[in-house]
Amino acid sequence: MRLGVCYYPEHWPESMWEDDARQMKALGIEQVRIAEFAWSRIEPTPGEYDWGWLDRSIDVLGAAGLQVVMCTPTATPPKWLIDRHPDILPVGADGRPRAFGSRRHYDFSSPSYFAASQRICTAVAERYGKHPAVAYWQTDNEFGCHHTVVSYSPAAVGRFREWLKARYHTIDVLNRAWGTVFWSMEYRSFDEIDAPVATVTEAHPSHRLDYRRFASDEVARYNRMQVEIIRAHSPGRPVAHNFMQLFTEFDHYKVAADLDVATWDSYPLGALEEQWFAPEVKARWLRSGHPDFASFNHDVYRGMSKLPFWVMEQQPGPVNWAQWNPAPLPGMVRLWSWEAFAHGAGCVSYFRWRQAPFAQEQMHAGLNRPDNRLDVGGNEAAQVAGEIRTVLAANADANAAIRSKVALVYDYEAKWLFEIHPQGADFHYPRFAFEYYSALRALGLDVDIVPVDAPLDGYCLIVVPPLPVLPTDFAARLASSGAQVVLGPRTGSKTQDLQIPANLPPGALGSVLPLRVWRVESMRPNVTEAVRLLNNPASSEADGFARHWRDFVESDAADSLDVRARFADGHPAYVRSGAFHYLASLFDDALTLRLFERIAQEAGVATMPLGDSVRVSRRGALTYVFNYGDATHTLADVADDAFVIGSHAIEPQGVAVYRTR
């Protein structure tokens, strides 16, 4: 548990640097990230490096006792480089290169940019790799931001063809895997294959899915290049990248596999505004963020980080980039910080030290205001710094790793597949995964979010949001885990090649779950279907309702199948066979919570219903309680002397931490 900050010495007169460093230290900051957008200052003219200012700024930070997180500056290639190599620019779906003038204006597949990146990364890593103040590295910045993963450039298409050759070996295998016979889309060679864009109607879904897989792999390859250069020149310093909240355009597990630390950039208010939430939900959590949103991301990135994950950028006040940008309620910056630690974070690093008065993000707050007075967020960070010292002093295992009884399987390809091949226009995978997660959290459960190939032993309850493509051994691993397994609709509905399984969905899960999905329907937003629980005393009332989607389920082994809920028209809505629970639809929040509570009990996992605005997390011997609501929450059953932070009465935006054992 420690605090960090993002700092841009190039934004400020050199005369301010020493004072800035001293203030950081005084506030309780331990690490400082720098230089991720500084290429034009590092190399103002082609081949002529200006290291002086950067040397001095690192020296100043180091002299103040701060650890530097050094970045490669590749997110912002300078104008002279673009003018020399216009093929660096990514190409949009409209066939036009995207222009210089903001950031991330590069194509992951551009050979020019790959070479230029190798050169600048090597230069930076050589110069600072062994500098005593440099403790960590960050590659680039927010891969994929502003829809930059997928490019339709000639370079990308060329590399896609190579990628296809490596995957399918012969064109006949590809034609069969994709089913190109359908509309005479058969190819005679890999060189006939273009990007799946600008077609008359939707391009072939397998073609599109492979293009997304390819584009994702290009990100991993590009990051790996940087990691290897850094490791060669800066041995022993962990390498990180700062991922984005709920970002899904590339497979983060694959990129994280090459890193030491997975970090993410947490902007709870901006996210609330920009994500799928309904307008009334956005108003409800306007100045606090959704109680499960940051947590969901903490658990996602914890699940892929070798060292404890970090929040690399923590929202310190209003941001500039959402459609509307409210100010956090007093206390929220503190709450968010503690929530990250409660979920296992090693560091919470605020973006940014001081609000710069110019350019695109001039309206984005920092810990300090543009007039160099400490802002609300800065005060709360100072409070957190003090509280960290209290917690660490009192609890030896405050930095313990987290291990939960509940796992939620989260997958990136699932997002792409359902986006490409939705069948119902609002089938938004991250939303459904989040709704399952949110129900678990409202039951007071700690949740590990894991990839499909994660070890599953040791979990009591495994929840699988709609997962179309199953790894070969998935059914076996689920079965041998001993856990109760909840499967969302559409699970096992596709093969690796995006075809319907020959035995119908849930495909390979049929071996452990004796059912077939013989028909599906998607439901428009103003349509729901009543659901009745079968253990319910006879009544004419529905127990809840289904939304978005229905799987129609049949079985050759009806005896071994326990139908626990039915739709109004009699079709099964929820069936159980042994440890496997199949949900044939996406239910309303209350019904989802009710079903999860029952299954958790069957799994032997104790639940603690919390309502919608209080959340609990456990790390080591400490329990953390967070109040997102607008009324005081009172904890019963906690001894007075157990509290490390706070007390029984948790005010709105309040935090309590107490010893559990």
Place this chain on the structure above:
Amino acid sequence: MRLGVCYYPEHWPESMWEDDARQMKALGIEQVRIAEFAWSRIEPTPGEYDWGWLDRSIDVLGAAGLQVVMCTPTATPPKWLIDRHPDILPVGADGRPRAFGSRRHYDFSSPSYFAASQRICTAVAERYGKHPAVAYWQTDNEFGCHHTVVSYSPAAVGRFREWLKARYHTIDVLNRAWGTVFWSMEYRSFDEIDAPVATVTEAHPSHRLDYRRFASDEVARYNRMQVEIIRAHSPGRPVAHNFMQLFTEFDHYKVAADLDVATWDSYPLGALEEQWFAPEVKARWLRSGHPDFASFNHDVYRGMSKLPFWVMEQQPGPVNWAQWNPAPLPGMVRLWSWEAFAHGAGCVSYFRWRQAPFAQEQMHAGLNRPDNRLDVGGNEAAQVAGEIRTVLAANADANAAIRSKVALVYDYEAKWLFEIHPQGADFHYPRFAFEYYSALRALGLDVDIVPVDAPLDGYCLIVVPPLPVLPTDFAARLASSGAQVVLGPRTGSKTQDLQIPANLPPGALGSVLPLRVWRVESMRPNVTEAVRLLNNPASSEADGFARHWRDFVESDAADSLDVRARFADGHPAYVRSGAFHYLASLFDDALTLRLFERIAQEAGVATMPLGDSVRVSRRGALTYVFNYGDATHTLADVADDAFVIGSHAIEPQGVAVYRTR
């Protein structure tokens, strides 16, 4: 009355073909459509045909006693052809060629594609034109699907200039006809004229309308080329094309004039989702389709088919291509089938024999599931096959032609003109034509849908939805028909050149209807205008309301004009002069129905108010009743022994057929 199916032998192992053919026959299928997307299998390499598989599949079908509907494969030119002739690709309004990778990626005006189409059509027609199993032909597939009628390619512009020369002869005539003087848009030669696209503000409406007429004519020309090749090589086999539901981007009458059979592809649930209906209407008829939608299309295509029209593709279960895709209620596939026959169909052909597990339409149901079990739709098709035998055995004239007392005039140019020149953003011609049709159907009336140049004698009631451009003799033909004539607003509002008639609307109808529309207004969706019927006892209540549009009507012969309804501000809303009834607005559904009922009575046409969910059709000596609702409908006044199918109590999704005489 017979059943058919669409079949793709190229999708399945040859080992399955014989069993498939046997099962089709057993189920009651008589005709099988094949090969419309098979170009890449017929000619896998330029100039090298692979006929073997197609020969064998036709032989297998023929041997099973099935008749083949053979298709030309031009809807899906293969990749090698596109690579050799990139000018085949149509060009979008954004100036970019649309890409290979789905279907219909061709420009109707491309000389390369015209020649390539002639070649492949000749090859297919030569090989199978006299094959004993080949009974019918289909040209291409769904002309215009995915917005492919209009292209902005250089080839299209070149042919447009020729089309203009043929229409206007001299540039001065064109300049006057269009009124190009308005904004100095005058042309000095036809070669100065471009496509009406990408202009600073809206392009000239006459220019745009002519471009749409030209593009429509290009479709007819292209189809005619195929028909002539087929007729030359396959004499005696009727030639069909499968049109789309409510598709209006080309003049279907002109294309149908070259065919023997007009067929259409009926997807009632997909259509409901994708058309203009309000969300609550979409929810109301979610799993049955709108009770008048398929019927409207049956009557449209019956009106242009020389032989009895067909449903070439009948929805058999959920589809994949709407935004949301619900499953039909049990019984709907049967109901839809019978509804087609009741409206005069010669054949109902299901799309498709078996759901293929791959490519764009893998989620589109068939009569059989991907695991080769018979699906719900398959069972219902089998039921229909049995019922057809019953009906045919009992009724000699079950296949009789239909002749109605009521005609509705339906026009394609009207759609283009109002789209180009709406004056009110929601003036959607097909919707208004459908609303008039729906009111007539709710009154229990059979309706012929006819073009503006159809013979009108013999009808008692002729309903004309907003028809801007009138043929020269239209007023005379209406007057001499002896029918009562209902005219929607904006009728006669434009000349052939898209100008306001010199005598003001309704233009040439002024000779039979002594009124002028001296002003109009369009009404935004949250504005209506109350309407009072003048024969109503004095009350402060409105009898209904006007929507979308108002014509302001004046007359030099007020004595001969019977004002039957007025708007709240006193302007006439409905006037009658002799047999002509002019509606100066678009009324709410209830008022439209009330007016139509009164006029039908004046026309001597008996009405039978049915409400919104039961519909009746008559063919030969049989009356067909369909229940789209969710309550049992009871027929009174039908003798017990008159029923051929069903009985007095018609369950939801039920059908009854009884002898009328």
Place this chain on the structure above:
Amino acid sequence: MRLGVCYYPEHWPESMWEDDARQMKALGIEQVRIAEFAWSRIEPTPGEYDWGWLDRSIDVLGAAGLQVVMCTPTATPPKWLIDRHPDILPVGADGRPRAFGSRRHYDFSSPSYFAASQRICTAVAERYGKHPAVAYWQTDNEFGCHHTVVSYSPAAVGRFREWLKARYHTIDVLNRAWGTVFWSMEYRSFDEIDAPVATVTEAHPSHRLDYRRFASDEVARYNRMQVEIIRAHSPGRPVAHNFMQLFTEFDHYKVAADLDVATWDSYPLGALEEQWFAPEVKARWLRSGHPDFASFNHDVYRGMSKLPFWVMEQQPGPVNWAQWNPAPLPGMVRLWSWEAFAHGAGCVSYFRWRQAPFAQEQMHAGLNRPDNRLDVGGNEAAQVAGEIRTVLAANADANAAIRSKVALVYDYEAKWLFEIHPQGADFHYPRFAFEYYSALRALGLDVDIVPVDAPLDGYCLIVVPPLPVLPTDFAARLASSGAQVVLGPRTGSKTQDLQIPANLPPGALGSVLPLRVWRVESMRPNVTEAVRLLNNPASSEADGFARHWRDFVESDAADSLDVRARFADGHPAYVRSGAFHYLASLFDDALTLRLFERIAQEAGVATMPLGDSVRVSRRGALTYVFNYGDATHTLADVADDAFVIGSHAIEPQGVAVYRTR
């Protein structure tokens, strides 16, 4: 006070011209605008002018005693010119040239078009500059219509670089002014700078603002070229341009500075439909227009016109170009005409003499119908002509200039800046300026709308809607004016270079208003914040609510700051210091009105609350009252013999004019 009309002799047979001119004169028309779209008739072939028809039409008008407003025809370059110089076409944000086929298809920065314009303007001005019938000139037509101010052509980019050089002199100055260091966007020379378009995410806001300033300056330069040519050849004739209602894409003050008369085109119903108003507001004022909309524009253009402003085009009936186009209520054309005169207009000129039956605007009414009968608007124009004679005869100072006690500061850069850099997606500057104006008008106040550099002495109340960039001397001028000053939120929030002021907002106003905006938040449409007035008796009720935006205010001199209202969370919502009133949010209409009423009283300005549908204006010794509502409005306290037009009871759509002294 006089009437005019827009006339297109080229649309009609020459045989109609004399009768048209006679009818105009008879109706009371005094001036006729012609030829603004006639280039293709003036120069049908390159270099060959056809003056004959235009000579004759001007002679006919002059012979009838009408004054001609002669136009340059540059809004519609003919096709042959475009084909010779395709670089004339402006380039859209998508990088594609916009096409010929409507109007305004030219790039203000095109050297070809500048030269061609000089040539045609010189030709027209030489021929008609001294013609006795030609009394006025109009340059071009509606600069900027259809989004034609900003072009992304190479010519525009080239001239932008020159513009930047002239502004910043060295690239280092530009880099610092913009803050390009932020994302390595630093430039090494002006030639590296492109247009701020097609970037990966938002382009740099300072870059974007400068591009808008540049594009605006290009319009002024282009207009100035025409004005200079006209003045050289037609001395003594005032030169006008017809601006558009609430159009903001260029700085109208700068263009008007080169003109003699600022005129505008008034379409109250089309504007209502196309502007920001909520659907229920659009329905409320459907057939009258919003009571403050035309007035706002009158006051905007009066404020920039050297001679009395005109309405160059007055809506005479339904138009064609809004999404929905209702018909004005009877009397509205008269009311709008009088409202213009009441606000100081020298002329109201109707668009157009007769509705042409062809081309894009065939559904746009004129004073006469296409069948050459006088339309409703024509009758009302005739009524106005008669009333003008009455008014002029009875009141020597009816044409007096208007001078108000209240000024509203209105700025064009503010619109661009907030559009580029909104921070809240619905921060629409003209709407907020209009809401302030509307509140003042509902208090019965006459308002001058003035630029930021206007003299402010003599005003009692100065209202400043959100004004981000302050001129250097603005604070001093406000302070020395002696007026009470109301400042909207975000005032002084940016420097000239679009940076946050070093002392925080309100920047330079801090010298007279001891506060700092230390934080802001934008509020989504379904979020408001309660506001309490501090002088209110204690109650739990809010006095109103804040919308869209909140400034968080602090002060080092709290004693000198009178906090007059607070938000529910305690932050100040409205503070006063001396004559300066700072509003920290945008309040609901009722609260805004209540605050303005109180401040007006403090300013010694008498108010007269009028409700939402009656409006009053004063010019010379006359008071004008307009009734936009649907109930009769009764004037008390006016002597019977004071009425020049109308009487105490003003019917809906009615006008009354009475002598005040």
